[in-house]
Amino acid sequence: MTDCIFCRIIAxxxxxxxxxxxxxxxxxxxxxxxxxxxxxxxxxxxxxxLGEAAPADQALLGRMLQVIGREAPKLGLSEGxxxxxxxxxPAGQTVNHFHLHVLGGRELxxxxx
Ligand code: AMP
Numbered sequence: 001m002t003d004c005i006f007c008r009i010i011a012x013x014x015x016x017x018x019x020x021x022x023x024x025x026x027x028x029x030x031x032x033x034x035x036x037x038x039x040x041x042x043x044x045x046x047x048x049x050l051g052e053a054a055p056a057d058q059a060l061l062g063r064m065l066q067v068i069g070r071e072a073p074k075l076g077l078s079e080g081x082x083x084x085x086x087x088x089x090p091a092g093q094t095v096n097h098f099h100l101h102v103l104g105g106r107e108l109x110x111x112x113x
Pocket of ligand 1 (some may be wrong): 085095
């Protein structure tokens, strides 16, 4: 999707601060961090959000969570972190390419705003 900013990051057309990459998943630092550590993990396959994921994406979604669990300590998040996905505009989704926010490095409040 040429009009998708995250697809353009995957394609290397827009620079990003990568922290993780494999054949299916990319992790890079959020350009507007909401915490000292704020990384986005995205599938290289484009779908807008969880509601748009296909049955065939089940393993990919599971792998994304496992990758985050493995990578979080390497990002300095051994003490704890939050994984969030904003699905749809009312929830705050601004980029329509599925992504998981990984946030940490400070005390996080609950409930979120
Ligand atoms: P959301 O609002 O949940 O859709 O999250 C989209 C996130 O993408 C926001 O936190 C933005 O700061 C981040 N973002 C947008 N453009 C870029 C970019 N070029 N590089 C890194 N992060 C970005």
